[in-house]
Amino acid sequence: MQVLSTLIVINRNGKLPVYLQIANQLMALVKAGTLRPGYKLLSTRELASSLKVHRRMVVQAYDELLAQGWLESHTGKGTFVAKHLPETRPVNVESNVQTLAGQNRKAGFQFESLPHLARPVLKPNSRLHLDDGFPDPRLAPREDLARAYRSQVLQGNAYLRLGYGDTTGSAWLRQQLSAHLNETRGLKTTASNILITRGVIMGLHLFSTLLLRPGDRVAVDAPGWFGANMNFVQAGASVCEVPVDRFGMDMQALEQICEQKPVRMVYVTSHHHYPTTVALRADRRIALLRLAEQYRFAIFEDDYDYDFHYQSKPLLPLAGADPFQMVVYCGSFTKTISPAFRIGYLVGPEDLISELALLRRIIDRQGDQMLENAVAELLQTGVIQRHLRKSVRVYKQRRDLFCDLLKTELGNYVDFQAPDGGMAVWTQFDANINLPRLAEQALRRDLFLSGAASPFEIKTNAVRLGFASSNPDELEESVAIIKSLL
Numbered sequence: 001m002q003v004l005s006t007l008i009v010i011n012r013n014g015k016l017p018v019y020l021q022i023a024n025q026l027m028a029l030v031k032a033g034t035l036r037p038g039y040k041l042l043s044t045r046e047l048a049s050s051l052k053v054h055r056r057m058v059v060q061a062y063d064e065l066l067a068q069g070w071l072e073s074h075t076g077k078g079t080f081v082a083k084h085l086p087e088t089r090p091v092n093v094e095s096n097v098q099t100l101a102g103q104n105r106k107a108g109f110q111f112e113s114l115p116h117l118a119r120p121v122l123k124p125n126s127r128l129h130l131d132d133g134f135p136d137p138r139l140a141p142r143e144d145l146a147r148a149y150r151s152q153v154l155q156g157n158a159y160l161r162l163g164y165g166d167t168t169g170s171a172w173l174r175q176q177l178s179a180h181l182n183e184t185r186g187l188k189t190t191a192s193n194i195l196i197t198r199g200v201i202m203g204l205h206l207f208s209t210l211l212l213r214p215g216d217r218v219a220v221d222a223p224g225w226f227g228a229n230m231n232f233v234q235a236g237a238s239v240c241e242v243p244v245d246r247f248g249m250d251m252q253a254l255e256q257i258c259e260q261k262p263v264r265m266v267y268v269t270s271h272h273h274y275p276t277t278v279a280l281r282a283d284r285r286i287a288l289l290r291l292a293e294q295y296r297f298a299i300f301e302d303d304y305d306y307d308f309h310y311q312s313k314p315l316l317p318l319a320g321a322d323p324f325q326m327v328v329y330c331g332s333f334t335k336t337i338s339p340a341f342r343i344g345y346l347v348g349p350e351d352l353i354s355e356l357a358l359l360r361r362i363i364d365r366q367g368d369q370m371l372e373n374a375v376a377e378l379l380q381t382g383v384i385q386r387h388l389r390k391s392v393r394v395y396k397q398r399r400d401l402f403c404d405l406l407k408t409e410l411g412n413y414v415d416f417q418a419p420d421g422g423m424a425v426w427t428q429f430d431a432n433i434n435l436p437r438l439a440e441q442a443l444r445r446d447l448f449l450s451g452a453a454s455p456f457e458i459k460t461n462a463v464r465l466g467f468a469s470s471n472p473d474e475l476e477e478s479v480a481i482i483k484s485l486l
Helices: 002-006 018-032 044-051 055-068 094-101 142-154 171-185 200-211 226-234 251-260 282-295 350-361 369-380 383-410 435-444 455-460 472-485
Strands: 071-074 078-081 128-130 194-197 217-222 238-245 265-268 298-302 327-332 344-347 414-416 424-429 447-449 462-466
Touching: 002 044, 018 055, 044 055, 055 071, 128 462, 128 472, 142 369, 171 194, 171 369, 194 200, 194 350, 200 226, 200 265, 200 298, 200 327, 200 344, 200 350, 217 226, 217 251, 226 238, 226 265, 238 251, 251 282, 265 282, 282 298, 369 383, 383 414, 383 424, 383 472, 435 447, 435 472, 447 472
Parallel strands: 128 447, 217 238, 217 265, 265 298, 298 327
Antiparallel strands: 071 078, 194 344, 327 344, 414 424, 424 462
16 A cells, blocks of 8 residues: 555645645656556554655545546445546556657557658747848837736726627727728728728738638739748649749739639739739729729728838728729838737628638637737837838838949859849849858858748749838948858
8 A cells, every 4th residue: 555655756846736746746657557447545643654644635635536436436435446447558657668768659540741841930039030021119109018918908988998809800990990000091880891900911811711612713823922922732732834024913814814714813912912022004904904893803902011011002902993892902111110019901892801701710719909009009009100101211221221222242153133122132143152151151150041042032032022111220241241251
């Protein structure tokens, strides 16, 4: 009987209460087969004495296991391991150390690895970074956002504010966002035309899941965003690539694809094409809307960084000139504030938004109501608008400096066009330069180069070099590192 007490070790300085330590270890002994069904345990007094703990701790441990069904008690006879438990073959722990050490690494059941999902997640943590085109969080209105978020958490009716909300997103944010989009992008929306998401990628996933069926065809830019294509393949669709030139997607090529077989959806980054940053020219915008009406395909317009345009005024979205309601417009605050703040939005006809909200409910019941209301406050008070005006000035200066550095310091190795907008420069490297190797060498010097091993960079030997998230000194040092490596 004394053997049981030697198998239980009490950590008196641990965070877990003593009675739970006893209960958990007894449960583990039953699971391992060391204590078989029907085994009689020590009395609470005997086990407490052996473990040198208060009897109440053992009583609580036994009560916990009795409640969970691991033990059973018989008046006048004692406490036993429950007889209804199946027999477990004892495990020799010492001889199975390696097996136990790796038991959480591989699932015990079979599942299929999906090759279209096999793409590394960007997590730059180096001191310097020429990323995919991210904003500089040092410029974000963090104090204003923190103040607004705190007020949302602490003020008002706690039951309403901290409870479940609308699956379409904060009503306040949708109202403010509707007014903002109508004013800045020429859209004609109400709050009912907007679904708040966790970002563009969530909006794209929802729309693809709702719209696409196995065998459907989706036309995309080539080169294009691999993240979008993953969603189309996941939905069972076939991806058709449409070439992009200096005026954006080739509409003649798209029309030829439509003539061959029905196209269900066209995905386009019309304002600043990803990855090349070129804008879809006006005549091609008209042609795309005409083709959508003629061939009845939906257009998903991903306007991921509309606010950051440096030459004249930004081109208005396709959605604002769509008389047939064929365009679904999507954007986010990821580039406006910072990628950590996951707020995006889908804009479309009311019936579509209502259906997407039903679908969203089984994926993510709702977003962060506090954050959404805080952003709504910043829109209402003009904080975000002032932040955007300041950021555009700063990013334009950084773009000009970076393009000058590329020309003067790396002119013999790269070719590029200064982008009219966005946060990155599409940079074509000399064919003799191995981009993945260059990225590896740069990382050893604490400089992250975005996506130097992704499909379009390998095929074209070009890469997006983000300038917005680095200040002038950091841009100069980054270019100097690349020059030294070349």
